[in-house]
Amino acid sequence: MDRKIKFSKYQGAGNDFVLIDNRSGFFDRENEDLVQAICDRRFGIGADGLMLLQNNENFDFEMIYYNANGGEASMCGNGGRCIVAFARDLGIIQEKTVFLAVDGEHQATIQDNQVDLGMIDVPTIQRDGDAYILNTGSPHYVTWISDLQHKNVYEMGYAIRNNATYKKEGINVNFIEQEEQGYFVRTFERGVEDETLACGTGATAAAMTVALHHGLEGHQEIPIRVLGGQLYISFHKIGQKFTDVRLKGPAQFVFEGFIPLFYEKKEE
DSSP: OEEEEEEEEEETTTTTEEOOOOOOOOOTTTHHHHHHHHHOTSSOOOOOOEEEOOOOOOSEEEEEEEETTTSSSEEEEEEEHHHHHHHHHHHTSSSSSEEEEEEEEEEEEEETTEEEEEHHHHHEEEEEEEEEEESSSSSSHHHHHHSGGGOOHHHHHHHTTTTTTTTOOOOOEEEEETTTTTEEEEEETTTTEEEEEEOOOHHHHHHHHHHHHHOEEEEEEEEEEEEEEEEEEEEEEETTTEEEEEEEEEOOEEEEEEEETTOOOOOO
């Protein structure tokens, strides 16, 4: 009888993930093809990424994140919020947690479906022409644009992500526009290689860009609307250094099920 994987599907502002409780260590972390198959939106479950929740003796749990292309990836902010909700639903944590991710320690609190996630400090920024380049756990390119709702973000983001500067390592590309209630952001994500409905580290980078662009100092909270919902990013800024960074927003369970351990992607 084939072994099966139990999975749970969560989404955070439309950024969706497959989560697997891997505390027993049965999931093969090197199985890139399996991750791709699971994340495939036509032949698999469908997701922007896959996460393993693993044991770590120094933390409540450890988060291992894969992009939809199957490779282990840098930090995912919305994924981090979803795995906190997953850990709560598994009974591992209650309202507070400290967990380990690829970029280090993260603290978070959860109330109902709202997760407040601590992010890494950002001590430096760079510029590429008019764009801001920040690493908020993942590398981000942020640029201002008008009439964002009607722009072809896939086409524009693909071109920047694959230009001579960024093609080798890749970069997430964010477009931002001011609106009445805050700021609107759309993101092309590397690894997914497409526009996603939300990107937590991208929204964080965009909020920091707002502060840099407008010369804001001290404690700030910036509302960021994404295609999948509303996020709030807070931080303390002195010059170009950002500390006490928080990403707040929803993380919701969608469904759960089982798939064969040796699930294979169908031939296209």
